[in-house]
Amino acid sequence: AQSVTQLDSQVPVFEEAPVELRCNYSSSVSVYLFWYVQYPNQGLQLLLKYLSGSTLVKGINGFEAEFNKSQTSFHLRKPSVHISDTAEYFCAVTYNQGGKLIFGQGTELSVKP
């Protein structure tokens, strides 16, 4: 069955520290990967996506993610986080463009001063 796993439910970090939010998906021939962010009291916002091409994808707010086919992973990274990055982050996958999104369980990133 198609699935997405976010290994960390909560990630506390200090401001200006680097962060990595992990995401693994069930293997498939073709896969399209996404990271969404939900800030407090707001709806989901697309952070970045991998459809094809370069495996290193850059998104908004200084985030990037790397598609690793051999490890079936799409980890999200930021070299230096800000207080304003405190939010819930969701990894999602679809197995065909335009297909239904399957979400991971979410990771709550908490950035402390």
Next chain:
Amino acid sequence: GAVVSQHPSRVICKSGTSVKIECRSLDFQATTMFWYRQFPKQSLMLMATSNEGSKATYEQGVEKDKFLINHASLTLSTLTVTSAHPEDSSFYICSARDRGQGKKLFFGSGTQLSVL
């Protein structure tokens, strides 16, 4: 783990008819549920936020009379697309926030609506 059941997973209807989509939290109580519409390239548009026992809060540009949302209990929210038209064809996704469990957010499996 917590599960959000969204039903039906797929529905095909004629133009002008109404369609009801259910979003049910199976093993937790959801004080807040969100309804999203999925657009091409997987962008999601928040349609509305519903809180149990109160009226839903709709996002700007979403027609309240066309997309009726009811959150009658702590485990059930429904979205009714009234007088559906072909342009309403889309994926609709619900999510529910657990009032316990650190207020985690869980997603339904989505409903593909096709209006002929």
